[in-house]
Amino acid sequence: MSDKVLITGGAQRIGKALVNHFHENGWNIIFQYRSSRVEAESIKEELNSVRTDSCEIIQCDFDDSDSCKIFYKELEDKLDGLTALINNASTFYPKKLSETSHDDWVKLTSSNLYLPIFLSKFCSAELIKNKGHIVNIADIHAEQGLKNYAVYTAAKAGLMNFTKSLAKELAPNVLVNTVSPGAILWDVNEPSEDKKNEILASIPMKRIGNEKDIVAIIDYLLSKNTYMTGRNINIDGGKSLG
Numbered sequence: 001m002s003d004k005v006l007i008t009g010g011a012q013r014i015g016k017a018l019v020n021h022f023h024e025n026g027w028n029i030i031f032q033y034r035s036s037r038v039e040a041e042s043i044k045e046e047l048n049s050v051r052t053d054s055c056e057i058i059q060c061d062f063d064d065s066d067s068c069k070i071f072y073k074e075l076e077d078k079l080d081g082l083t084a085l086i087n088n089a090s091t092f093y094p095k096k097l098s099e100t101s102h103d104d105w106v107k108l109t110s111s112n113l114y115l116p117i118f119l120s121k122f123c124s125a126e127l128i129k130n131k132g133h134i135v136n137i138a139d140i141h142a143e144q145g146l147k148n149y150a151v152y153t154a155a156k157a158g159l160m161n162f163t164k165s166l167a168k169e170l171a172p173n174v175l176v177n178t179v180s181p182g183a184i185l186w187d188v189n190e191p192s193e194d195k196k197n198e199i200l201a202s203i204p205m206k207r208i209g210n211e212k213d214i215v216a217i218i219d220y221l222l223s224k225n226t227y228m229t230g231r232n233i234n235i236d237g238g239k240s241l242g
Contacts, residue, residue, distance in 0.1 A: 002054075004028040004081045005222070006123065008115070009089030010057075011036035011043060013185060014137070017211035018086060018218060019055075023047050025223070029055040030078050032071065032089065034062070062089060062111045072122060083132040084222050085123050087116035087159075090137065094148040105151060112155035117162055120176075128173040133222050136163050137214075138180040138232065140240045156180075160232055167230030175229040177221055182236025183208040205237030 005022050009015040010031025016039070023029050029047065033040040040057045047055035056078055060071035089111045095104050116136055127134065141149065142156035160178050167176040183199055185208065191199070200206055213235050221228075234240045 002026055002028045002081075003083040003222075004030065005084040005086060006075075006082060006119075007031040007086045007088055008062075008111070008119070009033070011040040014181075014211050014214050015088045016043065017215050018088065019043060019047075021215045021219065022222075023051070023055060025219075027084075028081075030058065030075070030082075031055075032058050032060050034060065034089070062115045063091075063107055068115070075122070079123065079126045081130065082123055082126045083130045085120065085127065085132070085134045086218065087119065087134070087136045089115070092149075092152055095151060096148050097150050100151055108151040109155045112152065113158045113162070116159055120166060124170060124174070128170065132174050133225070134163075134166070134170075134174060134176040135218055135221050136160075136176075136178045138163075138178045140180045140182045140234050140236045142180060144240060163232070164230045171229060175221070175225060175227075177225075177229060178232040179214060179217055179221070180232055180234045180236070180240075181209070181214055182234065182239045184214060184235065185210060203237040203239045204241065207237065209235060209237060 005027050007015055007018050007029065008031070010019045011033035015031065019029055019031050031040070037059065044055045044057045058071055058074050061067040091107050091111050120134055136159050138160050139153065139156040141153045142160050146153050163176050163178040170176060183203060186196070200208070217233055217235055
């Protein structure tokens with residue numbers, strides 16, 4: 001029986017790279033998407049043409065409680081054999097504290113903290129049974145802080161601490177770790193050249209990373225790691241060294 005992984009935010013960028021990588025390596029895939037229906041359907045069709053019934057997709061807006069109820073109901077019938085969960089979906093945008101609203105709180109904590117917690121709860125029995133893995137995608141700024149991103153970084157800091165507590169709770173059956181990207185890919189709304197140069201100057205490696213840098217470490221955590229749990233791994237070209 002093939003390993004099975006659930007990946008949130010699987011239709012774009014790092015999530016899409018994870019979906020394609022693990023499918024190529026023989027895993028069966030379930031991935032969630034929010035609004036990228038065309039991309040998600042295309043990925044599903046392509047992967048299932050390679051290996052029949054090897055990829056399933058579920059639409060969900062993690063900011064919407066009714067959408068989440070439907071998501072969990074659909075997911076329940078697909079959990080059998082689950083060996084890994086990657087909490088990758090994330091909402092990221094700047095917001096000064098003086099301008100932060102309750103709506104910002106919901107949007108910036110739902111995918112970054114709330115859903116990883118309760119999705120881990122939902123999947124934990126199957127992961128325990130199958131001696132599985134959970135990988136949470138955080139952010140190097142969860143430890144460093146980032147001006148004008150107080151709610152986002154607070155949520156990611158909570159996710160890192162959740163990882164440590166959950167690793168203790170699910171040991172010895174499930175390994176739970178965090179991966180914290182630095183500058184991996186430019187944002188969809190690319191910064192100016194001056195801003196890019198400022199960012200690159202702050203990175204010892206003098207370049208940003210790409211999807212493969214994140215995929216490689218998560219592949220290790222899911223496929224080779226047998227002992228490390230409750231840890232955070234920064235993938236940032238040395239930026240967090242200060």
